[in-house]
Amino acid sequence: xxxxxxxxxxxxxxxxxxxxxxxxxxxxxxxxxxxxxxxxxxxxxxxxxxxxxxxxxxxxxxxxxxxxxxxxxxxxxxxxxxxxxxxx
Numbered sequence: 001x002x003x004x005x006x007x008x009x010x011x012x013x014x015x016x017x018x019x020x021x022x023x024x025x026x027x028x029x030x031x032x033x034x035x036x037x038x039x040x041x042x043x044x045x046x047x048x049x050x051x052x053x054x055x056x057x058x059x060x061x062x063x064x065x066x067x068x069x070x071x072x073x074x075x076x077x078x079x080x081x082x083x084x085x086x087x088x
Contacts, residue, residue: 016045018052024061026052033069 018026031044033054040054042065057065 013047013049016050018050018056020056021058022052022056022061023058024064 027042027044028050029044029046031042032048034041034043034051036051036053041051042054042057043051054062054065
Protein backbone atom coordinates (compact mmCIF):
# COMPACT_ATOMS: atom_id res chain seq x y z
CA UNK A 1 0.00 0.00 0.00
CA UNK A 2 1.38 3.40 -0.91
CA UNK A 3 1.79 6.26 1.54
CA UNK A 4 -0.93 8.23 -0.24
CA UNK A 5 -3.47 5.45 0.30
CA UNK A 6 -2.61 5.16 4.00
CA UNK A 7 -3.39 8.83 4.59
CA UNK A 8 -6.62 8.73 2.61
CA UNK A 9 -5.42 10.86 -0.28
CA UNK A 10 -6.58 9.60 -3.63
CA UNK A 11 -5.11 10.91 -6.86
CA UNK A 12 -7.72 12.95 -8.71
CA UNK A 13 -7.31 13.81 -12.39
CA UNK A 14 -6.92 17.54 -13.04
CA UNK A 15 -10.15 19.41 -13.69
CA UNK A 16 -10.43 21.55 -16.80
CA UNK A 17 -12.56 24.68 -16.60
CA UNK A 18 -13.91 26.18 -19.81
CA UNK A 19 -14.24 29.98 -19.80
CA UNK A 20 -16.68 32.31 -21.57
CA UNK A 21 -17.84 32.17 -24.19
CA UNK A 22 -18.54 28.43 -23.93
CA UNK A 23 -20.64 26.74 -26.60
CA UNK A 24 -22.77 23.64 -26.17
CA UNK A 25 -20.55 22.04 -28.85
CA UNK A 26 -17.67 22.09 -26.35
CA UNK A 27 -19.49 19.44 -24.29
CA UNK A 28 -18.34 15.96 -25.27
CA UNK A 29 -20.43 12.99 -24.22
CA UNK A 30 -22.87 12.79 -21.33
CA UNK A 31 -23.20 15.83 -19.09
CA UNK A 32 -25.08 16.88 -15.98
CA UNK A 33 -25.88 19.99 -13.98
CA UNK A 34 -24.10 20.36 -10.66
CA UNK A 35 -23.28 23.07 -8.12
CA UNK A 36 -19.79 24.47 -7.52
CA UNK A 37 -19.14 27.38 -5.17
CA UNK A 38 -22.91 27.93 -4.97
CA UNK A 39 -23.22 28.43 -8.73
CA UNK A 40 -24.64 26.01 -11.32
CA UNK A 41 -22.09 24.26 -13.53
CA UNK A 42 -22.26 21.79 -16.38
CA UNK A 43 -19.84 18.87 -15.90
CA UNK A 44 -18.82 16.32 -18.52
CA UNK A 45 -15.95 14.19 -19.72
CA UNK A 46 -14.21 11.07 -18.52
CA UNK A 47 -14.59 11.20 -14.76
CA UNK A 48 -16.48 14.48 -15.11
CA UNK A 49 -13.17 16.32 -15.27
CA UNK A 50 -14.42 19.12 -17.56
CA UNK A 51 -16.75 21.85 -16.39
CA UNK A 52 -18.07 25.31 -17.19
CA UNK A 53 -20.19 27.63 -15.11
CA UNK A 54 -23.66 28.04 -16.55
CA UNK A 55 -23.16 31.81 -16.79
CA UNK A 56 -20.14 31.26 -19.08
CA UNK A 57 -22.23 29.69 -21.87
CA UNK A 58 -23.31 31.86 -24.79
CA UNK A 59 -27.00 32.74 -25.16
CA UNK A 60 -27.75 30.12 -27.82
CA UNK A 61 -26.12 27.38 -25.73
CA UNK A 62 -28.04 28.43 -22.61
CA UNK A 63 -31.31 28.08 -24.53
CA UNK A 64 -30.30 24.64 -25.82
CA UNK A 65 -29.24 23.45 -22.36
CA UNK A 66 -32.54 24.60 -20.86
CA UNK A 67 -34.44 22.90 -23.68
CA UNK A 68 -32.54 19.64 -23.02
CA UNK A 69 -33.38 19.91 -19.30
CA UNK A 70 -37.04 20.64 -20.07
CA UNK A 71 -37.25 17.67 -22.43
CA UNK A 72 -35.63 15.36 -19.84
CA UNK A 73 -38.22 16.49 -17.28
CA UNK A 74 -41.07 15.84 -19.71
CA UNK A 75 -39.64 12.43 -20.62
CA UNK A 76 -39.51 11.43 -16.94
CA UNK A 77 -43.01 12.70 -16.21
CA UNK A 78 -44.77 10.89 -19.04
CA UNK A 79 -48.22 11.86 -20.28
CA UNK A 80 -48.89 14.23 -17.38
CA UNK A 81 -45.78 16.34 -17.87
CA UNK A 82 -47.40 18.91 -20.13
CA UNK A 83 -51.16 18.95 -19.46
CA UNK A 84 -51.83 22.30 -21.18
CA UNK A 85 -49.94 21.66 -24.40
CA UNK A 86 -46.94 23.89 -23.63
CA UNK A 87 -45.71 25.25 -26.91
CA UNK A 88 -42.86 27.13 -25.31
